[in-house]
Amino acid sequence: MNHTARTTRTASEDLRVVVEHWEHLRSLLDSATPDVWPPLRPGAEYLRTLDEHDAAEVAAGRHGQQLVTTRHESGQLYYACAHCDRVGEGHEHPVRDDRGPGQLAELPAPLRLHVADAIRTVEFVLASLADEIAGDVQRAAVAAPRRPGTGDTIADSLVLIAAVDAADPQRWHYTMGDRSAPRAAQWLLDRLADRPGPCRSINDAHRERITRIAREAARRVERTIGADRRSVELTRPCPWCGGALIMHTGSDVDTVVSCATGLVDCSAPASFNVDMRRREWGTPEQLAALYVALDAAEKRKVEADRRAQRAEARRRQRAAARGNAAA
Structure with a gap:
C-alpha cells in the first residue's frame, strides 16, 4: 500500500493553521512561557523550573549572587554582587531599597523580537487582505437615522436593523472591532466557503490572492513556532x-x-x-x-x-x- 503524503495544502487548511496555532505563537512572546508548540524538548522543563525558582527568590527579597569586578577611586580592584554590592553565598542577598526596577534580575523576561515581528506581519497582511476582499464583495452597512424621532416606528426599526447588521459575524470591520489575525483568517475562510452574510461570492482572482497570502502566513506561523515541514x-x-x-x-x-x-x-x-x-x-x-x-x-x-x-x-x-x- 502506498502511503503518499500531500505536499501542498488548500487555502482553507493554511488559514486554519493560523487560527489553530495563533495562541501557540503568542505564547512564545515571553521567553519564559511554557505553552509552546511543539511540546518542550527534554531538559527545557528543568530550565523553566530554574527560571521559576529565580523569580520566586526575587519575589521573596533574595537573589542569586553575581560577582562583578569594580575599580575603586584609588584604583584598587575588588569584587561585589551586581545586585546589592555585597559578597557572600547563594540566594541570601537582600535586595537593596535604592535599587530601581530597571536592575538586572528585576525585569520581566524579554520579548522575543522575531516572534513579535511574525505576529505583527501576519496580522497586518491578513487584515489588509480582508480589507481588500471586503471592499470588493461586502455591501455597505445599514445606516441608522442620526436623530431617531421618539415614537417613530420606522426610525426605531432602522436603528434595530443597523445594530443587527453591524453585529453580524460575517461582516468585516475596517477599523473598529476585532481585526486580529485569527479573526481575519476566519472571515476569509467563510468567504472561501461562501457562507451567507452581507457579502457577494468571491471570484477566482480573490481565491488566488487568498491562496497565495494564506500560504505565506501559515508558513510564517509554523516556521516561528517550529512546526514547519522538515x-x-x-x-x-x-x-x-x-x-x-x-x-x-x-x-x-x-x-x-x-x-x-x-x-x-x-x-x-x-x-x-x-x-x-x-x-x-x-x-x-x-x-x-x-x-x-x-x-x-x-x-x-x-x-x-x-x-x-x-x-x-x-x-x-x-x-x-x-x-x-x-x-
Missing part, C-alpha cells in the same frame, strides 16, 4: 542499499522516512512513492520494521568490525612469529 538525514544508512535515509516531518503530514537511492538500486521491502521516485516507510508498522532492520544492520556491522580486528591481530601475530623465527 527533512533531516538520519545518522544510519539504509540497511538494504547503504543509501541515505531522510526523515520528513511536519505539523500537517505524518512522519515518513525515505531512501534516497530510489527504486532500481534499493531492494528495501518498502512502499514506492511514484511521484517522488523513492521508497518510503510511512505507517507505524513500517517505521517499526525499519528501526528493527537498522538495529540488526548495526549489530552486523559491529560484529564484522570485531572479526576484522581479530583477523588483523592474528595476522600481526603470525608476522611477528615469522620475524622471530628468521632471527
Whole structure:
C-alpha cells in the first residue's frame, strides 16, 4: 500500500493553521512561557523550573549572587554582587531599597523580537487582505437615522436593523472591532466557503490572492513556532542499499522516512512513492520494521568490525612469529 503524503495544502487548511496555532505563537512572546508548540524538548522543563525558582527568590527579597569586578577611586580592584554590592553565598542577598526596577534580575523576561515581528506581519497582511476582499464583495452597512424621532416606528426599526447588521459575524470591520489575525483568517475562510452574510461570492482572482497570502502566513506561523515541514538525514544508512535515509516531518503530514537511492538500486521491502521516485516507510508498522532492520544492520556491522580486528591481530601475530623465527 502506498502511503503518499500531500505536499501542498488548500487555502482553507493554511488559514486554519493560523487560527489553530495563533495562541501557540503568542505564547512564545515571553521567553519564559511554557505553552509552546511543539511540546518542550527534554531538559527545557528543568530550565523553566530554574527560571521559576529565580523569580520566586526575587519575589521573596533574595537573589542569586553575581560577582562583578569594580575599580575603586584609588584604583584598587575588588569584587561585589551586581545586585546589592555585597559578597557572600547563594540566594541570601537582600535586595537593596535604592535599587530601581530597571536592575538586572528585576525585569520581566524579554520579548522575543522575531516572534513579535511574525505576529505583527501576519496580522497586518491578513487584515489588509480582508480589507481588500471586503471592499470588493461586502455591501455597505445599514445606516441608522442620526436623530431617531421618539415614537417613530420606522426610525426605531432602522436603528434595530443597523445594530443587527453591524453585529453580524460575517461582516468585516475596517477599523473598529476585532481585526486580529485569527479573526481575519476566519472571515476569509467563510468567504472561501461562501457562507451567507452581507457579502457577494468571491471570484477566482480573490481565491488566488487568498491562496497565495494564506500560504505565506501559515508558513510564517509554523516556521516561528517550529512546526514547519522538515527533512533531516538520519545518522544510519539504509540497511538494504547503504543509501541515505531522510526523515520528513511536519505539523500537517505524518512522519515518513525515505531512501534516497530510489527504486532500481534499493531492494528495501518498502512502499514506492511514484511521484517522488523513492521508497518510503510511512505507517507505524513500517517505521517499526525499519528501526528493527537498522538495529540488526548495526549489530552486523559491529560484529564484522570485531572479526576484522581479530583477523588483523592474528595476522600481526603470525608476522611477528615469522620475524622471530628468521632471527
